[in-house]
Amino acid sequence: MRLIKGMYVFTTLSIALTLFAGSAYASWAYSFVVYHGNTYVVTDERVEPSQIGSRIGKVTKYSDDEGTYSGNFSNQYPKGTKYYHIIGVKVRDAIAVKEAEDLYVKATYRGKYAGGKNRAVDGWPIVLIALLVLLLAGYYRKKKSIR
Template identity: 55%
Template sequence: MIHVSWTYGFVVNDGKIFGLTDEVVEESFLGYEIGEVTYYSDIEGSYSGNFSNELPVGTLYFTIQGIAPEEAIAVKKDGFYVKATYGGEYSGGREKSSIQ
């Protein structure tokens, strides 16, 4: 069986995909909590919910002060908060997951 992996790390929040960056967000710039990773897989596919291909279940999502959450959010990665930038609607979030 062949497994295909995505080319970049991301999180999905409320049907929107956010690409992970290396840009550190200082904790003092965090806003309020808006969600968390509810499903993880590094195998390419269509998954529902607040999904990530890089961050574990339970990773929290935060707004960033001065930036609209439709543009970017912050997530904790490797002990730091990093910016995740909006990349469009996630079509996999609209379908029922085939993973049980």
């Protein structure tokens, strides 16, 4: 009986530790912004104020730790940093990011940002642990009622 109880505790702890093992923090490989689900890599190239068109968005979430984020996310710029259309350039190719008054840098399109699409996966470890706890509680309750 003690052996079985010990095995359940060991299994529960092993599953919990395995599920949370992927929570280590890491840094991003390059600076970028996300606009409407697209990733734009921040360059050193300046954009003249005369080339700046209308404001198209802003950073809604900042983090310098790798992870899964949604919205207009950036790993370099704080929340509220504004994005602009560059006159004569398709938004699909590049956008301008405002760094300071009359100082804009070009961010070039890299591809779709997959991070925001996987948000539902974030809750699975908690759901699995809760399910395991409920199963174990039911098992012990049933075992006690048999005695």
